[in-house]
Amino acid sequence: EAGVAQSPRYKIIEKRQSVAFWCNPISGHATLYWYQQILGQGPKLLIQFQNNGVVDDSQLPKDRFSAERLKGVDSTLKIQPAKLEDSAVYLCASSSKWKRKDSTDTQYFGPGTRLTVL
């Protein structure tokens, strides 16, 4: 089966500009996650969706970050305006809590979008 798709793979912007990332999860996966991974660190969860509803956005800087998953499939993450400290890789992951075989609820990651803010 196809994996998690993300675009673009790379993005360079200047501070105070806006940027948007797109994610298409594995077909049938109800749960979608956005993570921020700063160089040399582990991924940090920004937001979790279950279908088209937000489950957890406690670590999302809501003054500048927003995310949506309108039809319960694709998702977009936006940063407006960007700051220098937003330079990171933005990873999208998906999982399915509803498959009996996948009781571990394993998260599968996309290739990520590497954002550089100048």
Added chain:
Amino acid sequence: GQNIDQPTEMTATEGAIVQINCTYQTSGFNGLFWYQQHAGEAPTFLSYNVLDGLEEKGRFSSFLSRSKGYSYLLLKELQMKDSASYLCAVRAQTGANNLFFGTGTRLTVIP
């Protein structure tokens, strides 16, 4: 809160065995995952432990002791392609069942 510790870097020789340790303190525990991440790539799932003991999967094994808040990933018969970062992640026992990642251990395999 969540606290997950693992060594920053390790070096091992091709063909050898290496053990990567992970200690954690979390508010509730609902499983521990190990992921492999090659430079510039996405994390890929390696193993999952929710009960105490050893889980073996080919050259990779993972151990968990819940009472000690401790896990390790054991890699046998190291190959050059095993050079990567290894991420320990704990699933907290919250409504959202979120994963909390350590900073990762960068393993370098030398000839």
